[in-house]
Amino acid sequence: MSIDEQLSDRMTDNIPEFSVGDISTAIKRVLEGNFSRIKVRGEITELKQYPSGHIYFSLKDENGKLTAIIWRFKAAKLTIKLENGIEVIATGKISSYGERSSYQLIVDQIDYAGEGALLARIEKLRKRLEAEGLFDQEKKRPFPLLPKVIGVITSSKGAVLHDIRTTIQRRFPRDILVWPVAVQGEGASEQIVRAIIGFNTLSVNGKIPRPDILIVARGGGSLEDLMAFNDEAVVRAAAESKIPLISAVGHETDTTLIDFASDRRAPTPTAAAEMAVPSQVDLAAGIMQLVTRLNKALIQVIQSYQLRLNKAITRLPDVPTLLAQNRMRLDDRSYRLDLALPALVLKRRHQLSSIQAVDQYLLGLIDRFKRQLAFNEKQYAISWLHYMRQLENNLPLFSISNVRNLLRERQLKLESVTARLEALSPKAVLARGYVLVQNKKGQAVTEARGLRAGSDLILTFYDGQKDVRVLKRQENRQESFDL
16 A cells, blocks of 8 residues: 555544434534524515415525425414515524425515515405406495494594594584404404405494494504505405495595495595585575575576466456456346336237147147048049949950950061161171270271371270270281280
């Protein structure tokens, strides 16, 4: 063995020897001793939440990646919603896991990394809720003119509640129902949601009256302080509230997502109270102004109708004069009636007497006609008897042979006349081939020279008629017809 080999063996014998557990323990001690309480800034990635409640994720930046864990009892107290891609500042300690030779950050608190990240997250949530129609103007509820009960959701401590109370008491005293909540920090958003839902579930005629208007308010603060009012659950509860809701969160320049979901947004809690109730003094002044205007309008209407009535009166006739004239006319008619009635009775009596005389005359005339009729009947009977006797005496002249001869003679004479008539009949002429030509007026056409092309004619044959039209004149001066 050479001298160099001997020296190398001696140096190797001096290196300390450790077990795997010793190394893991030493590393764990160094990590936890030097990084017992630290803050790590990075972007969340590989986020996973298991049914056990533990949350596993990684924090990364351009230079590396660090595994992180949030245990179940800490995850329940988180004030922000974790998502992949957001930049956060995680507070906790470094710990190692010897069985896998790995290390990780045990997180007990996590916050957004600066206002820029917070605003980006708020804007992203706002756009998503707006796309759902949660902020549509059609969904805004009308406010009652004078609410009986006003519900206030705010912290029981601080000047906000005092400002709301004094403003309502000054403008128009109303009953105020307060639901105290935490307005920032852990659990604030859950308390605000419970308060909004709780007020909506109250019965209208219950022991605790249901408010007519809700005011959700808090004083000013940083963006982190106001994050409870940017929570999605709070925004949805405000949008779904059946009771009209006024949001008054922060100062006048502060804007939170609940402002978009509320029915009205007030710049300050005092302004919210002024929106909730009208000013009693202003109402009284407005009513007095309306009463004054109404009185003036009524006076004008009465005066207008009075003028119209006076004009109508001037057009009316003199009623007393008309009554006097009619009264005189009535007296005259009454006097004339008194005179006319006896005269009429006397006249009717004379007419009745005349009718009786006429009746006597008519009776005599009827009797005379009866006697004349009886005489005529006797004369007719005598005449008839005389006629029958003559008929009996001349009966041989009316023998059957004589009657037959007379009938045969009359039949021959009738046939002769009929033959002559048929010979003279136009139908007999038509039956021999002739045609009767007439124009549309029924006048007979005897000459062809009076016809023109296009003339309408009626041709009468032995067995019927046909309508024809003259087409054109031929060289032989005869017409061509179209049947």
